[in-house]
Ligand SMILES: Nc1ncnc2c1ncn2[C@@H]1O[C@H](COP(=O)(O)O)[C@@H](OP(=O)(O)O)[C@H]1O
């Protein structure tokens with residue numbers, strides 16, 4: 001037997017859009033749910049949490065109290081539902097404990113943001129969402145994003161593939177960015193080609209703007225957390241949209257520290273054009 005054959009197998013680095021069969025089981029025993037079943041559960045839970053948040057929004061007055069209750073009640077609902085549907089799985093939630101011990105080394109880890117864009121929710125706007133994603137052995141395999149006030153609900157297994165087109169350097173690119181924390185990299189992009197900046201709140205709202213073909217890219221720097229981008233990244237990759245950090249490396253998922261420094265979510269040609277500028281290629 002050769003030395004190479006004695007080595008343990010390479011860890012899987014598949015992302016949702018790369019599964020040959022969208023329903024394939026990524027790893028683990030045969031009685032585990034398939035990716036399609038997990039994506040369907042993510043969708044069902046994001047939808048139900050969104051309905052809960054819509055009811056709460058209509059029953060409370062504008063402001064911080066609504067925001068806090070939205071965060072807490074959506075978290076409690078999702079934690080309870082995951083405990084019923086997937087009792088053996090670990091969960092990382094924005095509103096949960098930050099102690100990594102209970103989820104460290106988990107085979108299956110749900111990463112949830114029960115209410116992304118909570119300040120917009122508190123104000124009564126429509127730029128907020130629910131994120132539910134699943135990471136298996138460190139690989140993002142499924143996710144769903146609900147934007148209940150906009151009537152949008154997508155999951156990584158059934159999202160419509162986004163067609164790609166070449167970048168026209170004369171026309172430039174449209175890039176959605178955080179309304180409150182726009183990235184400083186915009187200046188370097190604008191020096192290379194025309195950039196139309198579109199400010200939006202909430203990571204799911206910006207990601208779905210790319211997935212729906214309304215803008216070419218979503219660029220963020222200055223920090224975020226895994227719960228902000230796990231489900232959006234899963235849905236984007238399911239649609240054939242590229243998701244990386246600004247240095248071109250994969251986004252981290254399942255680390256002890258859920259901090260996620262920066263990201264670029266863009267259709268393939270736009271992703272390449274933007275990284276060419278940022279990396280000086
Ligand atoms: N610099 C930063 N540090 C930490 N979190 C950030 C951040 N910039 C954005 N985020 C988080 O990313 C999500 C989307 O932000 P934005 O709307 O500005 O794009 C928000 O999540 P929450 O609303 O769940 O807190 C926000 O808190």
Ligand SMILES: [Mg+2]
Pocket residue numbers: 094113115116117227228
């Ligand atoms: Mg968030």
